[in-house]
Amino acid sequence: MQNNTKKALVIFSGGQDSTTCLLQAIHHYGKENVEAVTFQYGQRHAIELEKAQWIANDLGVKQTLIDTSVIKAITTNALMDQSAVISQNADEMPNTFVDGRNALFLLYAAIYAKGQGIHDIITGVCETDFSGYPDCRDVFVKSMNVTLNLAMDYNFNIQTPLMYLDKKQTWALADQLGGLDYVRQHTHTCYLGVEGGCHECPSCKLREKGLNEYLAEKEVRNV
Amino acid sequence: MQNNTKKALVIFSGGQDSTTCLLQAIHHYGKENVEAVTFQYGQRHAIELEKAQWIANDLGVKQTLIDTSVIKAITTNALMDQSAVISQNADEMPNTFVDGRNALFLLYAAIYAKGQGIHDIITGVCETDFSGYPDCRDVFVKSMNVTLNLAMDYNFNIQTPLMYLDKKQTWALADQLGGLDYVRQHTHTCYLGVEGGCHECPSCKLREKGLNEYLAEKEVRNV
Numbered sequence: 001m002q003n004n005t006k007k008a009l010v011i012f013s014g015g016q017d018s019t020t021c022l023l024q025a026i027h028h029y030g031k032e033n034v035e036a037v038t039f040q041y042g043q044r045h046a047i048e049l050e051k052a053q054w055i056a057n058d059l060g061v062k063q064t065l066i067d068t069s070v071i072k073a074i075t076t077n078a079l080m081d082q083s084a085v086i087s088q089n090a091d092e093m094p095n096t097f098v099d100g101r102n103a104l105f106l107l108y109a110a111i112y113a114k115g116q117g118i119h120d121i122i123t124g125v126c127e128t129d130f131s132g133y134p135d136c137r138d139v140f141v142k143s144m145n146v147t148l149n150l151a152m153d154y155n156f157n158i159q160t161p162l163m164y165l166d167k168k169q170t171w172a173l174a175d176q177l178g179g180l181d182y183v184r185q186h187t188h189t190c191y192l193g194v195e196g197g198c199h200e201c202p203s204c205k206l207r208e209k210g211l212n213e214y215l216a217e218k219e220v221r222n223v
Numbered sequence: 224m225q226n227n228t229k230k231a232l233v234i235f236s237g238g239q240d241s242t243t244c245l246l247q248a249i250h251h252y253g254k255e256n257v258e259a260v261t262f263q264y265g266q267r268h269a270i271e272l273e274k275a276q277w278i279a280n281d282l283g284v285k286q287t288l289i290d291t292s293v294i295k296a297i298t299t300n301a302l303m304d305q306s307a308v309i310s311q312n313a314d315e316m317p318n319t320f321v322d323g324r325n326a327l328f329l330l331y332a333a334i335y336a337k338g339q340g341i342h343d344i345i346t347g348v349c350e351t352d353f354s355g356y357p358d359c360r361d362v363f364v365k366s367m368n369v370t371l372n373l374a375m376d377y378n379f380n381i382q383t384p385l386m387y388l389d390k391k392q393t394w395a396l397a398d399q400l401g402g403l404d405y406v407r408q409h410t411h412t413c414y415l416g417v418e419g420g421c422h423e424c425p426s427c428k429l430r431e432k433g434l435n436e437y438l439a440e441k442e443v444r445n446v
Contacts, residue, residue: 074331107323107330115297140373147370
């Protein structure tokens with residue numbers, strides 16, 4: 001069901017989650033009413049940004065790049081520091097955490113959205129697969145929504161369609177939107193930046209486990 | 224009364240308000256426990272930044288500059304656009320408003336503060352002299368404080384010593400701290416970037432009116 005009177009801005013990294021959100025937004029709002037915003041913050045892997053640009057272009061969605069790499073100057077961590085070793089131990093607080101990253105993304109997205117007259121901001125953050133990132137929690141996003149509304153005297157409506165989905169359910173959503181193969185083929189989630197995935201890092205493992213579970217269930221249903 | 228076990232980070236522009244906050248922080252925490260953070264975001268007047276650097280250096284406080292000029296790419300307004308005309312009509316919503324500016328300052332300050340183990344963040348925002356800036360309101364700052372604590376799983380303590388002071392009271396505070404002449408001589412508040420003030424813009428008028436009121440009262444008391 002499309003609502004052509006409204007516009008939406010999707011926070012878009014080119015990964016599985018935000019690509020699924022982008023496909024869903026196109027479905028709900030219509031392609032011409034959807035914009036994507038992609039952040040450059042000194043990611044280790046240029047491939048991530050290239051994929052995001054390729055997908056936005058392929059789906060015909062206007063994309064705005066915002067450079068937040070100044071964050072490198074005030075905080076350091078493994079996702080941004082080429083010389084740092086990324087922890088592969090899923091039990092630890094991940095050292096890929098960039099303090100305040102989602103707050104920064106939401107704030108810049110909101111500043112941009114208001115300038116475009118957009119109220120709906122969509123982000124693929126998710127607290128189901130516990131990541132250890134405090135700014136992926138629903139309570140943070142809701143608090144941020146209130147804060148942004150107060151900061152700019154404007155009604156933002158932050159949507160988190162994946163908040164309570166696990167990876168299997170996110171694959172199911174992509175499939176419902178007719179995008180399972182698209183997401184599988186074109187999105188990039190690997191922490192190590194390996195084309196097609198390294199199959200070893202926590203991000204690849206989570207993605208593949210979810211996909212295998214979903215495909216196994218689907219096969220059972222189709223028998 | 225100094226509390227040498229705690230540190231504070233002051234959001235410091237080099238203007239009257241934040242310089243008064245910096246003097247107060249030095250008084251409360253001790254110079255060695257105070258840091259300043261100054262934002263560059265494409266200000267019209269380089270003089271503003273130079274003054275801020277001069278004061279921080281003069282007071283012997285560590286200063287960190289953070290470049291948030293990327294905000295220019297996503298929003299435009301009179302404070303940053305050399306070709307725009309700054310409204311001098313105090314009745315209108317000021318067109319010097321940068322959407323989300325204080326939210327951005329507080330967020331970057333918080334990211335930096337956490338990295339330094341600092342909990343107390345001090346900002347000179349004030350809702351008394353109604354500026355029309357929604358992000359100068361106390362309700363915004365309190366909401367932002369909660370949001371930042373949730374975002375980073377850390378206890379920030381945002382302090383706004385000037386929130387309910389008018390300009391006259393801010394001059395009185397500077398005087399109590401022994402800094403009336405210092406603030407008068409070294410701070411820069413003029414919207415038009417005139418050294419020593421243009422005496423015409425809303426910012427100069429407000430500053431001078433408050434100072435004259437304070438000095439008149441002080442004279443009466445001293446008679």
